Amino acid sequence: MGIVERIKEIEAEMARTQKNKATEYHLGQLKAKIAKLRTQLLEPPKGSSGAGEGFEVTKFGHGRVALIGFPSVGKSTLLTMLTGTHSEAASYEFTTLTCIPGIIHYNDTKIQLLDLPGIIEGASEGKGRGRQVIAVSKSADIVLMVLDASKSEGHRQILTKELEAVGLRLNKRPPQIYFKKKKTGGISFNSTLHLTHVDEKLCYQILHEYKIHNAEVLFREDATVDDLIDVIEGNRKYMKCIYVYNKIDVVGIDDVDRLARQPNSVVISCNMKLNLDRLLAKMWEAMGLVRIYTKPQGQQPDFTDPVVLSADRGGCTVEDFCNHIHRSLVKDVKYVLVWGTSARHSPQHCGLAQMLEDEDVVQIVKKKEKEDGGGRGRFKSHSNAPSRISDREKKAPLKT
Numbered sequence: 001m002g003i004v005e006r007i008k009e010i011e012a013e014m015a016r017t018q019k020n021k022a023t024e025y026h027l028g029q030l031k032a033k034i035a036k037l038r039t040q041l042l043e044p045p046k047g048s049s050g051a052g053e054g055f056e057v058t059k060f061g062h063g064r065v066a067l068i069g070f071p072s073v074g075k076s077t078l079l080t081m082l083t084g085t086h087s088e089a090a091s092y093e094f095t096t097l098t099c100i101p102g103i104i105h106y107n108d109t110k111i112q113l114l115d116l117p118g119i120i121e122g123a124s125e126g127k128g129r130g131r132q133v134i135a136v137s138k139s140a141d142i143v144l145m146v147l148d149a150s151k152s153e154g155h156r157q158i159l160t161k162e163l164e165a166v167g168l169r170l171n172k173r174p175p176q177i178y179f180k181k182k183k184t185g186g187i188s189f190n191s192t193l194h195l196t197h198v199d200e201k202l203c204y205q206i207l208h209e210y211k212i213h214n215a216e217v218l219f220r221e222d223a224t225v226d227d228l229i230d231v232i233e234g235n236r237k238y239m240k241c242i243y244v245y246n247k248i249d250v251v252g253i254d255d256v257d258r259l260a261r262q263p264n265s266v267v268i269s270c271n272m273k274l275n276l277d278r279l280l281a282k283m284w285e286a287m288g289l290v291r292i293y294t295k296p297q298g299q300q301p302d303f304t305d306p307v308v309l310s311a312d313r314g315g316c317t318v319e320d321f322c323n324h325i326h327r328s329l330v331k332d333v334k335y336v337l338v339w340g341t342s343a344r345h346s347p348q349h350c351g352l353a354q355m356l357e358d359e360d361v362v363q364i365v366k367k368k369e370k371e372d373g374g375g376r377g378r379f380k381s382h383s384n385a386p387s388r389i390s391d392r393e394k395k396a397p398l399k400t
C-alpha cells in the first residue's frame with residue numbers, strides 16, 4: 001500500500017472514531033502516524049534539491065515573496081502589475097507552468113516576487129506541480145495567497161489545509177514547548193501551567209510512536225497534540241501569509257467590505273489597478289524589513305542605499321548590522337551613534353546589543369580610530385558602496 005493510501009486509511013479511521021476522553025490517546029497516536037507518513041511523502045527523491053526543473057530560481061534582493069493560489073485567480077497579472085515582468089496571463093487555467101520571478105522596488109529595497117503555477121486540491125500528495133510549488137513557497141519569507149473574490153470562500157480553507165499538510169504554518173508562531181532528545185534518563189514531562197489538551201500519558205504515547213524513549217519536554221503554554229507533534233517533527237515552517245482577494249471589480253460592495261475586514265486580508269483588482277499600494281504596504285509590514293542608513297563621520301547619511309536587516313533572518317541589533325557589513329567589523333567597534341526611533345535621544349551612544357528600528361541612521365566609531373586620531377575616527381569603507389563613502393570622506397571635514 002502506498003503512503004497516500006495509508007494516510008487516507010488512517011484519516012478514515014480517525015473520522016470513524018468518536019472523540020472523548022477514552023479515545024483521545026488513540027487519536028493522538030493516529031495523528032502522530034499521519035504526521036510521520038506526511039514527512040516521508042515530502043522527502044525529495046534522492047539526489048534532488050526538492051525543487052524541479054524550471055523552479056530553481058536564485059534568491060535575489062532583500063526578501064522573497066511567493067504567490068500561491070488556484071489556477072486563473074490572477075497571479076500572473078499581479079506579478080506583471082507589481083514588477084513589470086511579463087508572466088503569461090490568460091483566461092484558461094494553468095498558463096503558468098514554472099516559477100517566474102520579478103522584482104518589486106519598494107522603500108529603497110528590492111523584493112523578489114515569484115509567480116508559481118496554480119495549485120490544486122491534493123497538492124500535498126504530490127498531485128500536479130504541488131510538490132515543487134510548495135518547496136519554492138517554503139523558501140520565501142512570506143506568502144501571498146491569491147484568491148478570486150468572486151469564488152467560494154472554501155478555496156482559502158482548501159489551500160490552507162494543503163499547506164498545513166506539508167508543514168507550512170500560516171500566521172502562527174511556534175508552540176511554546178521545549179523539547180530535547182536525550183541519550184539516557186527516560187522521559188521528563190513538565191509544564192509551567194495547567195494543561196487541558198495534553199497530559200503525561202498522551203505525551204509518552206506520542207513520543208513512543210516516534211520511538212523516543214529519552215527526552216525532556218516542557219510545556220510553556222496550553223498547547224495541543226498537534227503542536228506537540230509539530231515540535232517533535234521539528235521541520236515546520238512558520239510563515240506570514242496575506243490573503244489577497246483579487247477581481248473585486250466583479251463583486252458587490254458588500255462582499256468587498258466583508259472580505260476586506262478579515263484579518264491579514266487585502267482586496268484588490270489587478271484589471272482596474274485598485275488597492276495595489278495597500279497590498280504593497282501590507283506586504284512590507286509583514287516582511288518586517290528594517291532599513292539602516294549609514295552615516296560616515298562628518299557627512300550626511302547615505303539615504304540611497306540602506307543596509308537591510310530582518311528580525312526573522314539574522315536579527316536587527318547593532319551587532320547584526322555590523323556583521324552584515326563585514327564579519328570582522330564587530331571586534332573593532334568602540335560604540336555606535338544612533339539617530340532614529342530606536343534612540344532615546346539623538347544621537348544615542350549604543351553598544352552592540354542595541355535593537356535597531358526601521359530608518360535608523362547609524363555611525364560606527366571604531367576602537368583603533370579613536371586611539372589613533374583622537375576624534376578623527378570615522379566609519380570607513382564598510383558600507384554597501386565603499387568607494388563612494390571613502391571618496392567623500394576624503395573631502396569632507398570630520399565632524400560627528
Ligand SMILES: Nc1nc2c(ncn2[C@@H]2O[C@H](COP(=O)(O)OP(=O)(O)OP(=O)(O)O)[C@@H](O)[C@H]2O)c(=O)[nH]1
Binds near residue numbers: 072075091097250270
Ligand atoms: N475581472 C478581473 N479579471 C482579472 C483580474 N486580474 C486578472 N484577471 C483575469 O483572470 C484571468 C487569469 O489571470 P492569470 O493572471 O493568468 O491567472 P493565474 O492565477 O496566473 O493563472 P494560472 O497561470 O493558470 O495559475 C485572466 O483572463 C485575467 O485577465 C481582475 O482584477 N479582475
